[in-house]
Amino acid sequence: METILSDGEEARTVKAISLATAVKYVYKNGTIKKDYLLKTPTDRKDNEFCNFNSSDYNSTTKTYATLVTDPKTKKTSVIWLKLD
Numbered sequence: 909m910e911t912i913l914s915d916g917e918e919a920r921t922v923k924a925i926s927l928a929t930a931v932k933y934v935y936k937n938g939t940i941k942k943d944y945l946l947k948t949p950t951d952r953k954d955n956e957f958c959n960f961n962s963s964d965y966n967s968t969t970k971t972y973a974t975l976v977t978d979p980k981t982k983k984t985s986v987i988w989l990k991l992d
Contacts, residue, residue, distance in 0.1 A: 929949055930958030956976060957977045973989075
């Protein structure tokens with residue numbers, strides 16, 4: 909599996925969910941673009957963890973449902989996202 913990182917960015921091992929941010933990669937017109945699934949973090953500690961193992965995608969409605977945990981409050985919520 910190929911790793912896609914920004915220039916100068918190094919891969920890191922995730923040791924806790926509070927260190928992970930949900931991202932998506934969009935393939936369009938022959939290019940791959942990295943985007944954040946929930947929000948763009950303001951710094952390395954501003955993360956939103958998404959539990960992809962507990963997710964489902966409905967291709968008819970282009971709706972993605974998943975669990976998201978806020979690392980500050982430790983609360984988990986179900987969210988629904990409309991994807992392109």
